[in-house]
Amino acid sequence: MxxxxxxxxxxxxxxxxxxxxxxxxxxxxxxxxxxxxxxxxxxxxxxxxxxxxxxxxxxxxxxxxxxxxxxxxxxxxxxxxxxxxxxxxxxxxxxxxxxxxxxxxxxxxxxxxxxxxxxxxxxxxxxxxxxxxxxxxxxxxxxxGLRRKLTEGERKGRPRIRWGSLKGDKITMFRDKVIPMTANWVGGDANRL
Missing domain, CATH: 3.60.10.10 (Endonuclease/exonuclease/phosphatase)
Structure with a gap:
């Protein structure tokens, strides 16, 4: 401008x-x-x-x-x-x-x-x-109100995880991978996960 x-x-x-x-x-x-x-x-x-x-x-x-x-x-x-x-x-x-x-x-x-x-x-x-x-x-x-144009990469952004769409075996697979990762996390360093 x-x-x-x-x-x-x-x-x-x-x-x-x-x-x-x-x-x-x-x-x-x-x-x-x-x-x-x-x-x-x-x-x-x-x-x-x-x-x-x-x-x-x-x-x-x-x-x-x-x-x-x-x-x-x-x-x-x-x-x-x-x-x-x-x-x-x-x-x-x-x-x-x-x-x-x-x-x-x-x-x-x-x-x-x-x-x-x-x-x-x-x-x-x-x-x-x-x-x-x-x-x-x-x-x-x-x-x-100013807006800048987004580049193609910015428009796509980071992929989103849609938790609500998990069904059946995917719920179990998610629980088996994520829950053990967060069990020792209380007071820990998030960068170690």
Missing amino acids: VVICVYAPHMGLGDQEKREFWDRLDVVVRAVPREERIFISGDFNGHIGKDSDGFQSADGGFGFGDRNEPGRELLEFAVAHDLGIINSFFRKRVSHLITFSSGGRNTQIDYLLMKREDRRWWRDCKVIPGETTVTQHHLLVADI
């Missing part, structure tokens, strides 16, 4: 700085091999808003507030790279959506993104209201 942490330029900076940010992030994301999982998180300094209109593939429609231009840029980036904004796919109370509070204003500017093909692994995403990572940002957490 590749984890990318971002901090997008804020509203006060010029268009050149913002364009450089998106271009650099684009280069980083394109460099990630296709088979790798990707997880992008951070402060994108944009509002995707509560409506997913036009961006249903990247936005689940459960955001906060109104969309602005930096939020539109984030959504366009997500669509271009087939990413989903995880925290927009889970219906939450307003207090579990607000990622930034300052001067009595509450907004959602921190987001978590993953490939849409990994959508089946997204379990939940929300803000922990009482926790702050810095003075104004609230902790945003996601539950992701």
Whole structure:
């Protein structure tokens, strides 16, 4: 899994700085091999808003507030790279959506993104209201269920003994072999058996 942490330029900076940010992030994301999982998180300094209109593939429609231009840029980036904004796919109370509070204003500017093909692994995403990572940002957490593919040998595993299927002579044969082995075992070394 590749984890990318971002901090997008804020509203006060010029268009050149913002364009450089998106271009650099684009280069980083394109460099990630296709088979790798990707997880992008951070402060994108944009509002995707509560409506997913036009961006249903990247936005689940459960955001906060109104969309602005930096939020539109984030959504366009997500669509271009087939990413989903995880925290927009889970219906939450307003207090579990607000990622930034300052001067009595509450907004959602921190987001978590993953490939849409990994959508089946997204379990939940929300803000922990009482926790702050810095003075104004609230902790945003996601539950992701990750599985690795098992190799053929791991899939088969060790052979299992199905005791319930022992019948007739096999029960007697088992008893004759196992019981004598364990008779002297009390307090002994299991490796000697």
